[in-house]
Amino acid sequence: LAVPELDFYNRVWIPDPEEVWKSAEIATDYRVGDKVLRLLLEDGTELDYSVNPESLPPLRNPDILVGENDLTALSYLHEPAVLHNLRIRFAESKLIYTYSGIILVAMNPYKQLPIYGDAIIHAYSGQNMGDMDPHIFAVAEEAYKQMARSNRNQSIIVSGESGAGKTVSARYAMRYFATVSKSGSNAHVEDKVLASNPITEAVGNAKTTRNDNSSRFGKYTEISFDEQNQIIGANMRTYLLEKSRVVFQGVPKNLIIREWEAILSLRV
Numbered sequence: 001l002a003v004p005e006l007d008f009y010n011r012v013w014i015p016d017p018e019e020v021w022k023s024a025e026i027a028t029d030y031r032v033g034d035k036v037l038r039l040l041l042e043d044g045t046e047l048d049y050s051v052n053p054e055s056l057p058p059l060r061n062p063d064i065l066v067g068e069n070d071l072t073a074l075s076y077l078h079e080p081a082v083l084h085n086l087r088i089r090f091a092e093s094k095l096i097y098t099y100s101g102i103i104l105v106a107m108n109p110y111k112q113l114p115i116y117g118d119a120i121i122h123a124y125s126g127q128n129m130g131d132m133d134p135h136i137f138a139v140a141e142e143a144y145k146q147m148a149r150s151n152r153n154q155s156i157i158v159s160g161e162s163g164a165g166k167t168v169s170a171r172y173a174m175r176y177f178a179t180v181s182k183s184g185s186n187a188h189v190e191d192k193v194l195a196s197n198p199i200t201e202a203v204g205n206a207k208t209t210r211n212d213n214s215s216r217f218g219k220y221t222e223i224s225f226d227e228q229n230q231i232i233g234a235n236m237r238t239y240l241l242e243k244s245r246v247v248f249q250g251v252p253k254n255l256i257i258r259e260w261e262a263i264l265s266l267r268v
Contacts, residue, residue, distance in 0.1 A: 012057035013080035021080035070099040097134035108165040121179045140176040163211030181230045
């Protein structure tokens with residue numbers, strides 16, 4: 001029997017100032033103690049890469065694993081592997097969600113996607129996490145299902161930097177709860193929960209270098225369910241407003257220029 005060639009063992013990632021990480025193939029065998037590693041880049045150029053035994057370049061995953069919907073399935077789980085897998089799923093497969101175990105990683109597409117309608121919600125309702133493609137609805141369904149089965153409180157933590165899409169993700173999770181626990185003719189408490197977002201955002205948002213409408217506050221929204229697992233109310237338990245960011249307007253750019261002109265004229 002012929003042993004298949006394991007060519008993925010000789011492919012590595014090296015830092016790049018423009019692409020952050022660049023793929024390369026090891027052109028010569030590496031021996032312990034070597035100071036230079038001869039690499040062959042994807043564009044055909046050769047590179048003598050300085051190495052030491054304590055900081056060897058990270059190995060690249062085989063192509064068969066590229067694009068996995070769960071990062072924990074990768075053979076090598078490090079920064080370049082995670083970034084490359086997310087880029088392939090986002091740029092080539094047009095998928096914004098990826099699992100990392102029980103964690104859902106979301107890429108902000110900065111545009112509306114047709115993946116949040118009622119039909120999608122009903123498709124994820126009752127499904128186990130991992131049975132379908134990664135989605136915020138899968139995380140919401142898992143929390144909702146565990147609450148109904150164990151009769152215990154559940155929490156979903158939404159985190160990320162400015163402009164990552166935390167507010168929108170939380171809104172989609174609440175939309176899922178509002179849809180799967182619809183109470184029919186009763187008072188539309190679900191609509192009131194969803195309608196509370198613009199109120200808090202109206203007084204708690206500000207412009208940042210990464211986001212024109214960034215939430216400058218953190219909140220813990222508690223959604224209450226009855227014995228039939230239907231929404232009966234909601235309460236915002238914590239509200240952390242960065243008052244220093246929203247109680248006054250920023251200095252206009254032309255005013256700053258005039259102040260600097262005045263300072264320079266005095267120095268002259």
